[in-house]
Amino acid sequence: MREGVGATAPAGRPGRGRRPGARESILDAIRASEPLSRVELAKITGLTEAAVSMTVRRLLEEGLVVETGRTPTGGKPRTLLQLDPNARLSVGVHLDEDATTYVLTGQTGGVISRLARPAPLGDDPDAILRALAADIDTLLAGSGVDPARCLGVGIVWPGPHSGGLPADETLPHLRGLRGDELGSRLSEATGWPVLVENDATAAAVGEYWVARVGPDQAFAALYMGGGIGAGIVVEGRAMRGSHASAGEFGHLCLEVFGPECWCGSRGCLEVLAGPRMVVTAARDDRVAAAEAGLDLTQPLRSVTSDFGAVARAARAGAPHCRALLESSARYVAAAAESVVNLLDIDLVVLTGPGFAAASAIYGPAITRRLAAADARTWHRNVTVTVSLAAATASATGAAALVLQSHLRA
Amino acid sequence: MREGVGATAPAGRPGRGRRPGARESILDAIRASEPLSRVELAKITGLTEAAVSMTVRRLLEEGLVVETGRTPTGGKPRTLLQLDPNARLSVGVHLDEDATTYVLTGQTGGVISRLARPAPLGDDPDAILRALAADIDTLLAGSGVDPARCLGVGIVWPGPHSGGLPADETLPHLRGLRGDELGSRLSEATGWPVLVENDATAAAVGEYWVARVGPDQAFAALYMGGGIGAGIVVEGRAMRGSHASAGEFGHLCLEVFGPECWCGSRGCLEVLAGPRMVVTAARDDRVAAAEAGLDLTQPLRSVTSDFGAVARAARAGAPHCRALLESSARYVAAAAESVVNLLDIDLVVLTGPGFAAASAIYGPAITRRLAAADARTWHRNVTVTVSLAAATASATGAAALVLQSHLRA
DNA sequence: TAGCATTCTTAAGCAACTGAACGAAGTCCG
DNA sequence: CGGACTTCGTTCAGTTGCTTAAGAATGCTA
Missing domain, CATH: 1.10.10.10 (Winged helix-like DNA-binding domain superfamily/Winged helix DNA-binding domain)
Structure with a gap:
């Protein structure tokens, strides 16, 4: 179970030659x-x-x-x-609580075509897998490209321990499926090799690919969707850790005796300042809720979309929403600083729908937090940027995973 | 400046063959x-x-x-x-504020002989370098081994950004020297290739070597000396980051709006619970100071030795000292949890003189902190151990660096 | 058109590794 | 006690991927 998550079905020439090369x-x-x-x-x-x-x-x-x-x-x-951008193709899928997004990308990571479906795709794993396979076929067929050039499929899902939400709160219809099972079954259904990854790591690989990050840069992609995670790429390789669950940025501790987190620990970033907490706080604050136009008569449905509403309100000048985000950003910034200090990272990229909506607040907060110690002590000059396609980073990242895997073979 | 810190003088065949191999x-x-x-x-x-x-x-x-x-x-x-343990030898040097330690190790990392000098070795860089070279010669000559088998010298020093102390507070006589300068000049003086590293990373590599950690384990060595640092080894490679200053465990943020740290940021582990803070707190608490036998008439000299005194007192049952360490341990444990979560690490080793003295308190604290979320969420089963030779880990680690470099050529 | 600077190609050679058959060193069983 | 069997290790020919060294291509300049 090392070397990336997931399953590669017909792929991988076995012994043959294949040195680093x-x-x-x-x-x-x-x-x-x-x-x-x-x-x-x-x-x-x-x-x-x-x-x-x-x-x-x-x-x-x-x-x-x-x-x-x-x-x-x-x-x-x-x-x-x-x-040649079109010499190789790859399909990226982002399976989310709100929607399922497909992208077809070329060898350079550029998006050739895309497809979106409202979630859920079905009521049980089998139906979902069939729907996925059918959509992938549709995407390829509708793009007028030669399917033989397709290298495979990358898929991102809020599986076990992804993005900072308890596994059993997301995608109930796929509950109980492990990442590698999803991979092998989808591979069976589509006939392509399938790589499974979490949102943050995929987004990091995607950014590495699309933004032409050099292999000498140590970089971290912070991903905010329904939760917060980090994808870390060092020396051109994604860090996945021993059990493929590295990057739990949302569970950095920022308050030793802080409130209990659903993970079982205390004071995690997720529970202090994660998007779910921002949304909850907005719903608890009548003014903020009104600013963001949240419908309080309904129970909380999608953290991502409600967070987006809060961020839009803040951008439009709504003071309560802005204050909520500023407060969250201070925590995120401190956590980002921890990661930068721990891993000596020199490029931080903000990505995912959360940061896409609110990067104007989080970006400067991180830069500010890093500046003080950098000037006094480290002299590192860390770059903080926003991904160009932050909102769809996971799907393009999933596709990039497949491309990437063809360079490490 | 990638690929490890420091200088390798006559080493490294350039193009010739030398594939990963x-x-x-x-x-x-x-x-x-x-x-x-x-x-x-x-x-x-x-x-x-x-x-x-x-x-x-x-x-x-x-x-x-x-x-x-x-x-x-x-x-x-x-x-x-x-x-064959004796087929290859390597020398490790630990340049500390208190003392300079030399070890000669064999190929398996076992110590063949050692030598210690009280610091400082001289009044200016040249004198120190001469003394170092002379001591290394003495060590080799006195051990009755064939110097031709020696692969080189590894040296650990509290250089810029090491161990969590401001650079200009340690080793005043070497102030202003950069790591690579120290390396190349020592290499010149001794005729051996020299690798320079910080204490935590060296200790991690040493532990990796001596404790037979497999290349499939992601592991972190937490090092407490005059400060706190972490050495991180993933897939058999030490993570050094973009500017060779990775592992700043002491500057993980544990309190977003906490007290200012000398690094320029706020709420760092170092300033909340680092060994210097423990010692300072002990000196401020008359009871604790008495328990540990600290001489309050003198200004604080060595964090390491005073911390050792506090730890000894705590082991002997002194309640105030114990409370101080317990309090520090809770912070360290939370930081350790952050690292484990971020990098999906499954082996944490405590090392360095600080943990050597107080592992009985810090070890269980970390284990306890990890247990809750592990049971509820991650199911990782992280192992927390104490290095077998924690007190001298840096010196043996420095030697292991040289051995290690012969496997990555 | 000759000279020059640079880029790219070709040809010969070497070292590392693979595949497959073979030799070596034991156990087991009649 | 001898032969079949099992597993370990070696030998040898062949392939691959690179290096070194020499040469061909291409454009600028005088």
Whole structure:
């Protein structure tokens, strides 16, 4: 159960050759900093120019890479290489409490087409799996692409220990299914290799891929959806921990004797300042609830969408909503600082629907919190950014997982 | 500046061959679970039996590995292989505010001989470096070993951002020296490759080595000396972060609006419950100070030794000292839980002089804190142990760094 | 058009690893 | 006591992936 979560059905050439290899290094280098010439690749990867040349030829023949233009030099101009975005495809699925989102991405992580369904997809696991497989087929068929180019499917779901909610509060119809079971059954149903991941790690990998993060950067993606999690990528590898449940950012302790959390501990970020708490606080505060237009006659349905409403209100200037978010942000910022200090991270990316809605408050709060100690002590210059497609980060991230897995083979 | 801190002087064959390689995998497998036979090695490493056979022959010829006995099977008995402890040597140095400790270890991390000097070794960097070089020579000469077998020197020092103390409060005579400068100059002075590391990471690597931690375990070594730090080893690799300052466990935030820390932030573990704070609190409490026999007429000299006095008093039953440590332990436990949750760690080792003295209090506190959420939610079964040689972990860890670097080449 | 700088390719060689057959060293059983 | 059986380890030929070294391509400049 190491090496990523989930199941890979027909994938993975077994013994055959497959050493760490030039091929992977070259593809990764191009991904991170295309366009590149062969000599530049040789410098970056440490390979010989000869080796690069041969490997690149094979990549060109396979169509994974294309030559695009040339730059003048003192002598023979360099021919620049880029990934062919359409040479490889991959499908990402985000199974959420509110909706199910599908994206089809190319090799560079760019979205080719997408599809959304209101949740739930069915009443029992079998029905859901059938619906998933059918939707994936629809997506591929409707995009007019060659399915043979599809590498596989990545799926993100609020499975056991994901995103900071107790497992049995989300997706009741899939209750009791383990991640690897979901993977293998979906793989059976679709015929593609399937990778299963949690939202935060997937979003991190997606960001790593799409935002061209270099393998030398240690970076963390903070993901806010129905809960808060972190995806951590160091040296180009996602940290998943011993039982594939790393990144429980929401269960960093910020108050040793704080209120009890559903996880069983005390003072977790989740229970002090998680989105669920923000929404609950907004519902308890008549003014805030009115500002955000929350319907108090109904029981709380979707943390994500209610949080979005609070964030919209705050952006529009509503003082109570803004205060709630500012307060939450101070806790999140302190937790982010802890992660940065613990892992010496130099890039923090905010992503997920929560931060998509409220990054204007959380981003500066984190930057501010980091600034003091950074100036006095660490001199690290941490970058805090917002993902370009924060709202759909999980789905594109799920797709990127599949791409990523083809560089580590 | 990636790939470990510090300087390696004559080391590292550049391009030549040196792929990740069978040799390293095999040595690491034997390290982690010796004794092993060739077939077992093939299974563990995934290499062919043929490849194992050839590689092992070379290792036998070089004397790195020896055959030790055989186990009966259904057919031909297996011949067991072990590392020859004396085939390779390495020197570890721990430069501390109180003393300088040297150890000479064999290939398995066992200490062959040791040497201690009261600090300081001199009044300026040059004198200190000369003294270090001379002591290392003395250690090697006095141990009657072949210096040619020595792989190099590892050195741990409270350099910039180490152990949780402001850089300019420790080792005033080396003030202003950067880690890599210390490394290259010591390498020049001794003629050996030198690796520089912080106390916690070194201790973690040492523990990884000596305690035969497998590369599949994610583990963290919490180190308490003059401050608190953490060394984190995942997939057999120490996490050093982007600027080699990962592991700042002492600057996890446990109180968002807590007291200001010297680092510039607020509510850090260090300032709430670090050893310096324990000692300060003990000096402020007449009863506790008396229990521990602290000399209040003198200004605070060594955090480490005063903390040791408090811990001894607590072990002897002194209630005030015990209360101080219990209180500190609750904070440390919460921080440990944060790390475990964030990185999905399944082995926590307490080490360093601080925990050596007070593990009886901190160990159970951590176990207790982890238990609640583990039972309710994570079901991880984290092991919390105390290093066997916690008091000298840094020095042996420094030596292990050098050994370790020969498996990653 | 010759010279030059640089990029990329080709050809020969080496080292590591795989696959498959073979030798070695025991147990078990008639 | 000898032969079948089992499991461990080795040998040998073949493949792969890279390196080194030399050479071809391509454009600029004089």
